[in-house]
Amino acid sequence: MYKILAINLGSTSTKMAYYEDDVCINRVTEDHPTEDIVKFSDIMDQHKYRKEIVEKFLKENGIDKTSLDAIVSRGGHTKSLEGGVYKVNSEMLLQQASGMYGRHACDLGSKIAYEMCKESKAIPLVVDPPITDEFDPIARLSGHPLMPRKSSFHALSHKATAKRYARENGLKYNELNLIVVHLGGGISVAAHKNGLMVDGDNALDGDGTFSTNRTGALPVGALAKLCYSGKYTYDEVKKMLNGEGGLVAYLGTSDVRTVEKMAETDEKAALCLDAMIYQVCKEIGAMTTVLCGDVKAILLTGGIANSKYVVQKIKERCNFIAPIVVFPGENEMESLARGAFESLRGEETIRELTEDCI
Known part of the structure; x- marks a missing residue:
C-alpha cells in the first residue's frame, strides 16, 4: 500500500x-x-x-x-x-x-x-x-514579438476535469474537442483539441476575464500610462494585477458567496458580479472559434462552479454552443x-x- x-x-x-x-x-x-x-x-x-x-x-x-x-x-x-x-x-x-x-x-x-x-x-x-505547454504555434503570437502569448493557467484542473468527463461518458479524451472553464481565485478558459490544450488565457498575469482577485486583460493604453505615471512601483502594479484586482478591487472581497449576498441589495455588487460572468462567456466564445465551432461540451469546474447563479448566467449565454456540464469544486x-x-x-x-x- x-x-x-x-x-x-x-x-x-x-x-x-x-x-x-x-x-x-x-x-x-x-x-x-x-x-x-x-x-x-x-x-x-x-x-x-x-x-x-x-x-x-x-x-x-x-x-x-x-x-x-x-x-x-x-x-x-x-x-x-x-x-x-x-x-x-x-x-x-x-x-x-x-x-x-x-x-x-x-x-x-x-x-x-x-x-x-x-x-x-x-x-x-x-x-x-x-x-x-501544448499551444498551437498560431496561438503564441500576441501582436508584438517581444511579448509572445504563453501557456500558464490551471492545467491540472483542466486536464483532470476533461479526463473525468471523458471517463464518465465512456469517451477518449484524446478524441474530444472541449472547452474547459476553471472558476476559482483565478479564472481560466481553454480549448482542448484531441487531448491537447491548444489555446487558453494566461490567468496568472493578465489574459482573459477578471476574477475574484485578478484583473485579467486590461486596456493596454491605460495600463502603460499607469505604469509610467510615477505613482506606482513595479511590485505595486504586479500586486494590483494579481492579488488586489478583480472583485477585491471593486468591492473589497474575493468571496463570491459574499458578493452574491451583496448583489441582492447593492447595484454595484450586482454589476461587478455580472461583468465577471460576462467576461467568462466572452472567453468561451473565443475558444469556440479556436475549435471552429466543433465543441463536444463546455465543462465548468472550480469553487465558483458551486454557485447556481453563476452557472445559470453562463448557461443563458453559452448553451447554444454546446452542452454545459458542471463539476463543482475541483478534481485536482x-x-x-x-x-x-x-x-x-x-x-x-x-x-x-x-x-x-x-
Whole structure:
C-alpha cells in the first residue's frame, strides 16, 4: 500500500488530502481570508504560513510523515514542460524562486513537498504543472514579438476535469474537442483539441476575464500610462494585477458567496458580479472559434462552479454552443493522487526538469 499526501496551494486556499493507494482517507480545505493574505508583500513570503497549515493537517489526522511514499503538489512556474509527472528537484525550485516564469502560491507547494520529503523516504512530485505547454504555434503570437502569448493557467484542473468527463461518458479524451472553464481565485478558459490544450488565457498575469482577485486583460493604453505615471512601483502594479484586482478591487472581497449576498441589495455588487460572468462567456466564445465551432461540451469546474447563479448566467449565454456540464469544486486532488499512485506503481514515468528543458 502506498501512502500519499497531496497538497494544492491556491491563491486563497490550501487543500490537503491523504490517500492510501487511490483511496482518499482524509481531506481538508483551509480558506485564507483576504486580510491574512495581503499581509505578505510577496507570495513566497507565505512559506512558513502555508507549511504550518500542512504540518497541522498531518498532526491532527495522526499521519506520520516518515511513513509517506510520496508528497505530490500542484506544480509551480518554470520553463515550459510537457504534461505529466515530475520529481521536484533543485533546478525546479531554483526556477520557481526566480519568478522569471510567473509567481503563484502553487510555487510554494513544490517547495514545501521537497522540504518535507527530506524528513522521510517520500518522493516529492508535481503533476501537470501550470506551465504545461501544448499551444498551437498560431496561438503564441500576441501582436508584438517581444511579448509572445504563453501557456500558464490551471492545467491540472483542466486536464483532470476533461479526463473525468471523458471517463464518465465512456469517451477518449484524446478524441474530444472541449472547452474547459476553471472558476476559482483565478479564472481560466481553454480549448482542448484531441487531448491537447491548444489555446487558453494566461490567468496568472493578465489574459482573459477578471476574477475574484485578478484583473485579467486590461486596456493596454491605460495600463502603460499607469505604469509610467510615477505613482506606482513595479511590485505595486504586479500586486494590483494579481492579488488586489478583480472583485477585491471593486468591492473589497474575493468571496463570491459574499458578493452574491451583496448583489441582492447593492447595484454595484450586482454589476461587478455580472461583468465577471460576462467576461467568462466572452472567453468561451473565443475558444469556440479556436475549435471552429466543433465543441463536444463546455465543462465548468472550480469553487465558483458551486454557485447556481453563476452557472445559470453562463448557461443563458453559452448553451447554444454546446452542452454545459458542471463539476463543482475541483478534481485536482484526485488527479494529483492518481498521478503519484500510478508513478509509484511504474505505470507513469517520473520525469525531471533540467536546464535543457524547453
